[in-house]
Amino acid sequence: MCGEANSRLEGKVRWRWSLRSAAVAAESDMRLQRRVGRAAEDALAEHEFVSPIDVLCGLGWLHPSNVERWRRGAPAVLEDVVFIEPARIATAIGLLQAWASERGLQPSEHPYPAASRTPRELRFSASGDPELEQAYKTHWLSPDLNQTQRARLTERAARRPDLVVIEPQKAFTCSVCGAEQTGLLIMEDPGPVCMACADMDHLVFLARGDTALTRRARAASGLSAIVVRFSRARKRYERQGILVEADALERVEAECLADEQARARRRERDTLRRAEQDLDLQERIAGEICCLFPGCPRERASEIARHTAVRGSGRVGRSAAGRALQSEAIELAVLASVRHRDTRYDELLMSGVDRATARARVGDEVASTLRAWRTAPPSAHAPRPDPKQS
Ligand SMILES: [Zn+2]
Numbered sequence: 362m363c364g365e366a367n368s369r370l371e372g373k374v375r376w377r378w379s380l381r382s383a384a385v386a387a388e389s390d391m392r393l394q395r396r397v398g399r400a401a402e403d404a405l406a407e408h409e410f411v412s413p414i415d416v417l418c419g420l421g422w423l424h425p426s427n428v429e430r431w432r433r434g435a436p437a438v439l440e441d442v443v444f445i446e447p448a449r450i451a452t453a454i455g456l457l458q459a460w461a462s463e464r465g466l467q468p469s470e471h472p473y474p475a476a477s478r479t480p481r482e483l484r485f486s487a488s489g490d491p492e493l494e495q496a497y498k499t500h501w502l503s504p505d506l507n508q509t510q511r512a513r514l515t516e517r518a519a520r521r522p523d524l525v526v527i528e529p530q531k532a533f534t535c536s537v538c539g540a541e542q543t544g545l546l547i548m549e550d551p552g553p554v555c556m557a558c559a560d561m562d563h564l565v566f567l568a569r570g571d572t573a574l575t576r577r578a579r580a581a582s583g584l585s586a587i588v589v590r591f592s593r594a595r596k597r598y599e600r601q602g603i604l605v606e607a608d609a610l611e612r613v614e615a616e617c618l619a620d621e622q623a624r625a626r627r628r629e630r631d632t633l634r635r636a637e638q639d640l641d642l643q644e645r646i647a648g649e650i651c652c653l654f655p656g657c658p659r660e661r662a663s664e665i666a667r668h669t670a671v672r673g674s675g676r677v678g679r680s681a682a683g684r685a686l687q688s689e690a691i692e693l694a695v696l697a698s699v700r701h702r703d704t705r706y707d708e709l710l711m712s713g714v715d716r717a718t719a720r721a722r723v724g725d726e727v728a729s730t731l732r733a734w735r736t737a738p739p740s741a742h743a744p745r746p747d748p749k750q751s
Contacts, residue, residue, distance in 0.1 A: 390452065396420055397456040401501075409503040410514060411461065412471070413454045413496065417443055420453065426597065430548065433525050434477040437550040439497075440487045447487050454496050461501035469515060471500045476522035477549060524586035526561070526604055529553070545588065545604075561586065564604035574617050575603055582609035643667050649691050656734035657695070669694040699730050 400419025404411040417423040427442040436442055443450055461468070473483040485497035500518070502511055526545045535542050536552030537559075546553040547561065556562040566588065567578055579585045582605035589598040646666035650657060657665075669691070700706045704723035710716065 390456075393449075393453060394456050394460075397453055398460050401457055401460055405466075405501075405503055409506055409510070410469075410500045411457070411466070412500045413457060414439075416453060416457050417450065422450070422453075429598075432473075432476050432483065432522055433548050434475055435548045435550050435552070437484060438487055439483070439485045450486075451493060454493070457501070458496065458499075465504045466501035467504060467506075467511075468499050469502055469511070470495065470498050471515065471518040473498060474519070474522070476524055524584075525598075526556075526586040526588050527553075527598070528588055528590040528601060530591060547586070561604065563606070565607045565610055566602055566604055567610060568602040569600055570602075571617075574613060577613040577616065578605045578610050579603060581613050582606040646691065646694075649688065650695060653688060653691060654695060654731070654734035656736060661698075665694055665698045668698065695734070696727060696731065699727050703727075703730055 397416055397420070400416045401411045403419055404415035414423065414428060418425055418428070422445045423439075423443045427436075428439070430436065431439050431442065440447055440450060473485075475481050475483050484494070486493045500514075502514065506514070524547065526547050529543075529546055532541050532543045533546055533553045534540070535546070535555040535558055536549070537554050538557070540555070542553075542555040545556050545561075547556075547559045548554075549559075556564075561584070564582075564584065564586070567575060569575065584606060586604045588601045588604055590601050591597070592599045643663070643666045646669055647659075647662045650662040650665055651659065654662070700720070700723060704726045706719055706723045709719035709722060
């Protein structure tokens with residue numbers, strides 16, 4: 362009887378305890394649900410889809426640099442670098458699925474190829490449970506995406522990431538040959554591999570800097586890799602250049618050189634064409650000057666035109682609509698020429714006379730020359746004494 366009561370009491374306590382822990386768990390799940398929602402929201406805003414990896418990073422459980430390392434091959438299992446127990450991770454992924462389905466996001470399974478020499482799929486979970494692996498690979502796409510955008514996202518995800526080679530800070534032991542090495546390495550499971558063991562020692566290094574050459578060399582090279590070095594100051598890997606096949610590099614270098622020459626030839630042609638256009642413009646301006654100033658010597662008109670076409674072609678070379686302005690501009694050009702060439706104006710400026718005063722002083726002289734040019738034909742106009750010699 363007594364034992365029976367005890368066990369009933371025990372059951373009650375146990376029941377109450379489990380109720381309490383369930384409440385705690387529910388509350389913590391709700392908190393997690395909110396955090397998952399926020400992380401998903403952020404990822405969706407950033408790239409129009411959300412993946413479990415986005416959420417784990419958003420929750421602060423996984424560092425993006427560890428995702429990068431994992432994609433390069435070490436660690437072999439992503440969950441090894443997630444700072445939370447697998448059960449909790451599974452809960453978060455479940456919450457993401459619920460969140461995404463509720464909002465009408467489209468599930469789409471994305472491949473995760475490793476950035477390793479031998480193509481293989483990456484592994485996410487410690488358990489290797491197929492259902493969980495699939496959940497990890499499911500990206501949730503924004504319902505706003507159209508067919509093309511969706512296809513582009515899928516295509517990008519399927520692309521094998523670039524091979525990454527590391528320039529180490531210190532010597533390392535190759536996990537294949539076991540020798541102590543100082544050169545470049547590639548991270549694989551279970552550890553660093555030297556270039557010889559990775560069959561990559563035939564590649565040559567091309568330092569970063571020439572974008573066009575880099576892009577072409579990578580496209581031309583059957584095998585290529587990005588070379589990075591860890592910056593202690595910035596706490597991240599930084600690109601140093603690429604490794605490519607030697608003959609591919611030689612080939613594209615020759616192409617780039619040929620392009621350089623082609624560009625130089627085009628520049629020459631452009632200069633010639635521009636010069637021709639200038640000549641045409643000069644002739645038109647000289648014609649205008651002779652029209653407005655029949656007394657102006659022809660060579661002088663050409664000289665003024667040459668000068669004006671170089672400096673203010675945009676203004677003088679206007680179309681018929683700007684005819685009035687054009688003749689005004691031409692008059693100004695002729696006036697300036699007379700002022701500088703036929704009077705002591707420049708001398709006055711050089712001697713420290715201010716511009717307004719100097720202009721006033723030579724004003725009459727300029728006006729009389731312009732008047733003469735406007736009316737008299739050049740033959741009727743007696744050669745004037747050079748004022749600079751008087
Ligand atoms: Zn080795």
